[in-house]
Amino acid sequence: NFISLKVGYRFTPIASKYMYASSVFAVEPSWGIQRNIGKHFSFEVAPGYAFLYAPQDNNYGGTVTLKLRIGYIIF
Secondary structure (H helix, E strand, O other): OEEEEEEEEEOOOOOOOOOOOOOEEEEEEEEEEEEEEOOOEEEEEEEEEEEEEEOOOOEEEEEEEEEEEEEEOOO
16 A cells, blocks of 8 residues: 655646646645556556646646556566
8 A cells, every 4th residue: 555645737838829728736645555466467546636726827626536557567
C-alpha cells in the first residue's frame, strides 16, 4: 500500500489562438495498492482527488481520479 502526492501545472496552450483553455494548477493526493500477479504481471490501482485552481479566472474546482495499471515483468 502507498500514498502519493502529485503536483502539477498546465500552461495555456499556444498552438491555437482559437482554442480556449486557461492555465491550471493541480494538487492530487491518492492512496493505492500494488500487487504482483504470478511471476510476470503486476497490478496497481490508485484512487484519489485532484484539487484544481485556475489563477487567470480565480476559479477553484476538483475531480475524482483513478489510476489503473497492469504491467509485465520481463526478468
